[in-house]
Amino acid sequence: MRWKVETKKSYLHPDDLLFPDYKVIISVANISKVKNHEMLINAFNKVKYKKVKLLIVGDARDNIDNLLNAISLSNKSRDIIYFGPSNDVFPLLSIADIFCLTSIHEGLPISMLEAMSIGLVPVSTNVGGIPELLDGKCGLLTEINDIESYANQLDLLLSNDDLYEKYSKNAKDKIKEQYNLDDYCRCISSIFFGIAKKEGYKMKILFLVNCSGFFYSHFLKLALSVKEKGAEVCIAAGNNNKKHELESLGFKVVLLPLSRCGKNIIKEIKALYSINKEIMNFKPDIIHAFTIKPVLYGSFISKVNPFIKGDVISSITGLGSLSLPKNSRDKFIWGLVKKFYKISLSAPRSKIIFENGDDMKFFIDNSISNECNSFVVNGAGVDLDVFNISYEKYNIITIILVSRLLKDKGISEYIEAGKILKDEGVNVRLLLVGDIDKNNPSTMNEKDIKEAHDKGYINWIGFQNDISQYNKLSHIACLPSYREGRPKSLIEAAACGLPIITTDVPGCRQMVDDGLNGIIVPVRNAVKLADAIKTLSSSPEMMETMGNYSRSISEKIYGHNSIRDQFYNIYGIK
Structure with missing residues (x-):
């Protein structure tokens, strides 16, 4: 199924709107006299193209009886679907080919802009700002209540694929170039700031x-x-x-x-x-x-x-x-x-x-x-000039974890992984940078941290101001957290060109393309964490390749300007 819509207020089930081998004409407008749906239905009755459906979407206002009566009297009533209102018209637009508007008067209908943005070709009455919008290149126009002409325009688009594709491309391009929402917002804000500046x-x-x-x-x-x-x-x-x-x-x-x-x-x-x-x-x-x-x-x-x-x-x-x-x-x-x-x-x-x-x-x-x-x-x-790649590294392969010392950050699993690696004689160092957060209910016990440090499972150096220095000297970044927003410690580590080992949880999984710039491991699993550290630390070539990929990601999406x-x-x- 290509799409799914909410059906609580719908007159039909979405499965009824899958029309194999049929083309679909759609109208998205409130059901009122101004929208003139009777003209649309009468024109649809005259369409010669055989395999076509008409889908009418809109909230009933003052003309619902006339609409339903016109549908029941239509010689193509089986091919006309009144969907009713919808809070999410995009899935409906996405199954359609032609967008129809038969209004008596209009401003600049948002539904038409939305339809054009995904390549639907409009057929509309010659009202309001629509002639300027379509510009003879993005859709077709007829005069109000010219039913014969409207039907001919529909047939022209339905039967001429080359013409349809031309108009469809023009429609998408026009919306992208002239009606982009971000550009509109920037324009309005520019006007606002201009006025504000003039008034001091x-x-x-x-x-x-x-x-x-x-x-x-x-x-x-x-x-x-x-x-x-x-x-x-x-x-x-x-x-x-x-x-x-x-x-x-x-x-x-x-x-x-x-x-x-x-x-x-x-x-x-x-x-x-x-x-x-x-x-x-x-x-x-x-x-x-x-x-x-x-x-x-x-x-x-x-x-x-x-x-x-x-x-x-x-x-x-x-x-x-x-x-x-x-x-x-x-x-x-x-x-x-x-x-x-x-x-x-x-x-x-x-x-x-x-x-x-x-x-x-x-x-x-x-x-x-x-x-x-x-x-x-x-x-x-991240400041990409401060956090950057350095080829000067610690003599021993060093994994760095920068975090407040909370259970939810996976500190216990990090310590346990350190124990596993030490017991197996793997020659790596697990650096832990951060301090106890006594105001957090998930805080680690300082005694446990010190004990793990003394046993050589981790190397705890407490809170540090110059994190970039430690990232640059390290080989691998790690954060086995239970959940994050977008961890700053991994963003900074990626900017320093470090491969990343982290958990498959929100916020962390977004930091790693698994196998490209790091390894994703199951949450709360010290054994898998230790395995990932062994795998990555044993391959200098893999560390370099993944680290370079991390840096390229940072430059694209994590720089302060972006x-x-x-x-x-x-x-x-x-």
Whole structure:
């Protein structure tokens, strides 16, 4: 089956719309007198081409009785299908050949643009902006209620494949060149910024985050770029770790009483009040929130406070430990969080950014977001000049894992793999870079880490500022995580030309073309992890080939400029 549609509100089952050996004419428009469906049915009655179906899609308004009566009286009633309304017309358009419009008057119908974008050829009445759209090259025109001419135009397209293909190509090209949605958005934003500049208006962007250190390490380049565009930027964070550094770069920094792991209801209400107060004081045009609490609280406040007018952009940088419930209590809490997500992210001005398609699909499938307001951006990006390939390496084959020391990052499996390799006498070193995160419920026990280090299973060097130095000296990057957004540590490692070993979970699997730039292993499986390390570390040629492939991927999709442009499209900034 080529496609699938939602049938809850449909008059037919989708299987009824598979027409082998038939061509399909489609009309997508509300059922009203203005749309003049009677003309279409009367013209279809006169079409001479034998194997053709007419599919009518649209919501019944003031003319449904006339439509159904016209269908029942048609001499081709068996070939006319009234599908009813549909929230997803693309699958229906994809089975059609000709798009029909018989309106008495029109502006510029979106349904026709959508049909042309996939190569359908329109036949339309000569109304509104349609003659300019079709331009004699992308479709055919007739006068209103000229039934004979309309039928002849349909027959011409149905029987002349060469003419149809010519118009179809022209239609697709015209939409791509003149009606591209991204170009339209950039045009509108350009007009907006032009007006704003003339009036001396300075766009305001509020970044809402748990931790100023996280923002500084991941999204500083984004903040600097919008500031260079002339925007006034405020960073509201739950701590002051990077306050001095951010202020020295010209950003306004506000401290919020926001804790990542806080569960005291009074303190959480205080956090909500403080976020609301800051939004009202700063009056941002765009609120961009990162991680669970800022996303939930910022979106919720923006939804319930009618005085907040800015767009709300929520970055889901992974679903976190809560999405991996270990008991009934965790499942209950995760269920509540999903409901809160659904409430908070349902505001009309809300846009949700994900770092991988799996997380986006999860939100859409659970009706938390929808396809129209959901976007994928490939992480936070990387400085390709700082993180680059070096041929100076440690003397011993070194595998590097850079992460907070959490169970959910697969640290236990990494240690166990180190034990397996040591017991088998494999001459490699498992470098572990990162610190204990005591505020996270998934944190590792420092005693266990030190014990593994002392036994030689791993080489733990704690938190380090210059990660690029350690990546460049290492041979293989590893992250056996249980779930990620788009792991920054692997993005940076790929930019340094390292092959990657990671798990088959959301966020991690997107980092590896299995067998090309690394190896994907099952999650929570130390034996398979150790096997992958042995396989890769024993082949210098494989490491080099995969490492070069990693670098090429980074240059294509993970550079800061590429990531910045993806955010700009969502912001509406040219």
